[in-house]
Amino acid sequence: MLNWIERRTGFLSMAKDFLTEDVPGGASYWYVFGSATLFAMIVQITTGIFLTFWYAPSAATAWESTRAIYLNPFEHFVLSVHYWGATAMIALVFLHLLQVAIFGAYKAPRELQWIVGVLLLLVTLALGLTGYLLPWDMNAYFASQVSLNITGTAPIAGPLIQNIAQGGGVMGTQTINRFFGLHVWLMPALLLLLVGAHLAIFRHNGSAGPVADDRRGLKVGRFWPDQMFMDTVVSFFVFLLILILAFVAPPFFDQKADPTVLFQPYPAWYFLALFGMLNLFPPQLDTLATIYIPTLFLVIVLAIPWIDRSMTRSFGSRKGVLWGIALVVAVIVGLSVQSQLRIMTLQGQNPPSLSEAQILAAPVAAATPAVAPAAATSTGASGTTASASAAHGAAVFSQNCASCHGAQGQGLPGTFPPLANNPFVTGDPSKVIAAVKNGLHGAVSVGGQTYNGQMPAWKSQLSTQDIADVITYIRTKLGSNNASPVSAAQASK
């Protein structure tokens, strides 16, 4: 039977060829990171396929279907394995790259293998980033909003890419669908393609072996059975660790995303270093931390094979590179620890209002239409034209503005400026009209705080009357705002 298949396909000799590959210097536990990453990827694909059976991507169903997953013990466990599998995979890719960098295994002829490896790290991070949004709970929403806004600040194509990834001016079903498409289809396809290339190049060059200047004395080991045994042992322990963590520490599931509430988002651990760096810079220099330094760092990492000009891979001849690696690792770990501590302090000040058990136990509310603030209903006898327009303005506000500026115009730190108690809003009406009609971008400062985001232009979305009324509302009803109303005639200028 096997012979029959072999004669028609050549599969057996292919497998034999694969397994009998040489391992210069003999098998070693130093070489297990690549195969363990591959194993973690298989765990992710398997659990990920299951999750797509249960998850429904849209603003009305993403959180609800995730909640249903949490309520089913088996589904909850699969989700938890997927969560810890992601952590394992990213940690292993980092360790794999680090080992290759320390051993100088990127040196000729393996430069392209290094580059493909770095691209694999980027795809893995993109998978983490896109997966983070999908549960559509508070942190998923607000953390993804931060990453989308960062994308928007990139030079040239930033705003366009943000708009495409977000699927329009505000986050919603389109955003979930795009992240979902990237997460379950485009990124995995890229990942498999790059893994294929990575392994093919690996086979072509053979394994790099130990750091030794004189290669004649090296004994030659075989992949099968020695290296294969070590790889299997490590993958087994990785799997065991993922299962234990999934069992004892499933990820927290918060309330459904509510853009009108104040929330302090926190990033996944693998973005903590970037998050920490962002805090080192004043707001005007944010793009340095979020765009320029990471890009420069990436270019340097990609160019390591050419930066490291030593003739051999020995540690002695590569002192500069090794110190550089040590420094980078120390900075990344330091920044990550520092921002984790900061986040824990912030979370301590603002603990989640409900426990997960309470969130899961609450009956799912029927989709309630946004309720206009009380002013909307107070069209009464006292109704001057100003308060009538403010009443209509309240409805316009809750439908168009509250999603970003908050139901009470309280804003969101860092991104959406408050409109309540904001001197700009109660100041020169023509400036407020211009801002609402034409939109705003770039940083604005209110009460010493800086806000940076995109304010859509409303002139083609709302009628002149709506614009006048909503401005009247924000100038007269939010917080202690008490400025003059705005008429349609003013707004039409």
Ligand code: HEC
């Ligand atoms: C998609 C989110 C979003 C929506 C929806 C939105 N805004 Fe804004 N708005 C912003 C952002 C972000 C800024 C700050 C702009 C910047 O960073 O340059 C802003 C700024 C403003 C400002 C200027 C505040 C200042 O201190 O400079 C006013 C006034 C304003 N918005 C009114 C409105 C009104 C009225 C609506 C509804 C018709 C609305 N916004 C809807 C995001 C939004």
